[in-house]
Amino acid sequence: MARSVLLRTIVFLTAMALLAWGGFRALVENEVKRVVSVHVLDKTSHLVDMLEADGAQTADLVRGVIHPESFRDFGVMAHAIQVASVFFYSTDGVLITQLDTTVMGRMSASGGGAEPGGMPNRGAMPDRGTSGANPASGDYDGGHGHSGGHELDLPLSYPEIADLTLPNTRALRALFDGATSQYLSIHVIERTDGTPRSFAVPVMPVLGADGARVGFVGFVVDATHIYSTYARGVSAFAMLFLSCGVVLFGVPALGFWLQKRLAERSSRDATYLSRHDALTGLLNRSAFVAEAQKWLDDGRIGFAAYVDVDRFKLINDTYGHSVGDAFLRHIAGILREICGAAALVARLGGDEFxxxxxxxxxxxxxxxxxxxxxxxxxxxxxxGLTVSSSISIGVAEPRRGDTLDALLQRADIALYHAKSAGRDTASFFTEEMGAAARRRRFLETRLRDACRTQKFELAFQPLVDAETSEILGYEALLRLDDAEGTPIPPSEFVPLAEEIGLIETIGTWVLFAATREIQAYDDQVRVSVNLSAEQFRSGDLVNLVSDALEQSGLSPERLELEITESVLLDENSSIAFQIDALKDMGIRFAMDDFGTGYSSLSTLWRYGFDRIKIDRSFVQALEESTERSQQMIELIVLLGTRMGMSITAEGIETEHQRKMLATMGCNVLQGYLFGRPAPLQAPRGPAAEASAS
Structure with a gap:
């Protein structure tokens, strides 16, 4: 559009310039005709006056010019022609004819005289049929003082005079026939050296004493100077006009064209950005959905897949976001290259494609x-850094009557399965995955509802003395039922709560409920509460624990907080600060599931745990591989004892296990042998007995 507007503007300006030039050129020619006409006719009149004022002889000369009888006196005629030549210094030639157009004399502006017999200054008028025969032919050399060409054979006939002048034969014949009183034509010819010359050709009748025409006088006047002067002025004016036109029309047109180009480019950029991801150049979510829907409607989809970069957050945290962005562009390039132009490839956001x-x-x-x-x-x-990672891929195949949402949902379920399987793997959707996804959605809905309504429950499992089996305290364990009252295993809903970001809310509820219930049940025993890493990351754990103790009335010494080694992997100074602050309050810390993770000795030494809890897997292995399991448990007990820590073994289900663990040096035991997790019953202890009495 903008290009066509610019083209039309250029064509318009060019046409205007050509029209202006043609008009001004015609104006110049008309003006030159007028000036030359006035000049020549005025000079002719003055010539006659001068000749008459020169005396009788001059008068005879004039009469010799204007009377046919005197034309035979070539000496008189030649003198008159020389006088005329001197007076008309700008003429290239003079031609005198009788009334019947028979040439009586001619001369050149070079000053040469006329020869008797009508042969003045040979070569002054070029011969017809030669390279300089016709002034209108463009080959006539009309320069002053130039003597070239061939002799003109005399006398010439009437048509030959017309052919000789040529600019307007009809007008010239009208002059000869007496229909007009004068003739003047102007034409431009090109000299043999290529330079243009402008000539005026006036022809006037010669009148006798009685006023009748007796002959004709013709001049060839060099008007190059006048013409070129006017031409330069008009050219300058035309350039000025064209420049003004460019300024008035061209500049706005160019500005409009540039503006349109910028607007079109901005529109293209906006359209591109509205459909493509700014970082990778792949399709964005909205454009992908629109295109994929067309593909689905046309039956062109073979498979749909979700691609997720494994541990991408670690890349960002380790190398910085600029390297992370470059790595995402690298992944996008691989997807484009391998999938090819025939596939739809999009970035949905983050590290998900x-x-x-x-x-x-x-x-x-x-x-x-x-x-x-x-x-x-x-x-x-x-x-300069070598960055590597892996991807997890979930793939799904369309079904008859499928919607795009359903297809992509199955691919997402397959991706979740792939990541749950350990990452760096690909999974194709199966019905079993669909059932697991539906179960997960149910659990997520149930967790959110329980958080909103606080419909969780706590079960307490006894912690007993290994020697006396006396109950020393309880571990508070979270329980959740489904809508029909069927218990949901904690191993199923707790990891999901951590994944969807509800664990901090749930952990806060457990902390307040456990301290409140244990204080109401028994004012002597301790209570153990599990903490998650998210509760530490908030940085508000110390205040939460302090508020829970204050509201429940539980003393800090009766509260034990259990954490796993995974909480401490980040080596966050904030975590260490919160642990130290809580220990300063008198709260005890236990390392849960010791032996299954990194089992770092530096972690035990740095944080000063009060208790180590041996994982149940070692206790259960006592029945299968007694010697190896016993060696491992004895090693953990020795380590904890030397570091001043109590040792708790969990998962005790048989009396044999109890005796072996007590013999190995475990201080506290926990398991089904001593009681299953259950809600606390009626209050007990000194406070309850005093209340009852």
Missing amino acids: TLVLPVKDREATEAVVARLMRRVSEGVEID
Whole structure:
């Protein structure tokens, strides 16, 4: 659009310039005719006056010019022609004819005289039929003082005079016939050296004493100077006009064109950004959904897949976001290269990508997935750093009557399964995955509802003395039932609560409920409460614990907080500060599930735990591999004892296990042998007995 507007503007300006030039050129020619006409006619009149004032002889000369009888006196005629030549210094030639157009004399402006017999100054008028025969032919050399060409044979006939002048034969013949009183034509010819010359050709009748025409006088006047002077002025004016036109029309048109170009480019950029991811250049979510829906409607989708970069947060935290962005661009390049232009590739946000493949063959799709995983695992060098990671892929196949949401949901379920399986793997959707996903959605809904209504329950499992079996305290364990009252295993809903970000809310509820219930049940025993890493990351754990103790009335010495080693992997100074602050309050800390993680001695030494809890897997192994399990448990007991820590063994289910663990040096035991987790019953202890009495 803008280009056509610019083209039309250029054409318009060019046409205007050509019209202006043509008009001004015609104006120049008309003006030159007028000036030359006035000049020549005025000079002719003055010539006659001068000749008459010169005396009788001059008068005779004039009469010799204007009377046919005197034309035979070539000497008189030649003198008159020389006088005329001197007076008309700008003429190139003079031609005198009788009334019947028979040439009686001619001369050149070079000053040469006329020869008797009508042969003045040979070569002054070029011969017809030669290279300089016709002034209108463009070959006539009309320069002053130039003597070239051939002789003019005399006398010339009437038509030959017309052919000789040529600019306007009809007008010249009208003059000869007496229809007009004068003739004047102007034409431009090109000299033999290529330079243009302008000539005026006036022809006037010669009148006798009685006023009748007796002959004609013709001049060839060099008007080059006058013409060129006017031409330069008009050219300058035309350039000024064109410049003004450019300024008035061209500049706005150019500005409009540039503005349109910028607007079109901005529109293209806006359209591109509205459809593409700014970081990777892949399709964004909205554009992908629109295109994928078209593919689904046309039956072109073979498989849909979700791709997730494993541990991408670690890359950002380790190398910085600039390297992380470059790595995402690298992943995008791999997806484009391997999937090809026939596939839809999009970035949904963060480190999550999605694909739609037109290939409907399962084996071919598996090959593409394998190539993707292999290429990504090779790593890439970014800013001198070698960055490597892996991807997890979930793939789903469309079904008859499928919607795009349903297809992508199945791919997302497959991706979740792949990540749960240990990452760096690919999963194709199966019905079992669908059942697991539905179960997960149910649990998520149940957790959110329980958080909103606080419908969780606490079960307490006894902690007993290994020697006397006396109850020393209880561990508070979270319980959740489904809508039908069926218990949901903590191993199923607790990891999900951590994943969806509800564990901090749940942990706060457990802390307040456990301290309140144990204080109401028994004012002597201790209570153990499990903490998650999220509760430490908030940085408000010390205040929460302090508020729970204050509201329940539980003394800090009766509260034991259990954490796993995974909480301490970040080596966050904030975590260490909160642990130290809580220990200063008198609260005890226990390392839960020791022996199953890193089992770092530096962690035990740095944080000064009060208790080590041996994981139940070692206790259960006593029945199968007694010697090896016994050696491991004895080693943990020795380590804890030397570091001044109490040792708790959990998962005790038989009397044999109790005796062995007590013999090995475990201080506190926990398991089904001493009681299953259950709600606390009626209050007991000194406070309850005093109240009852």
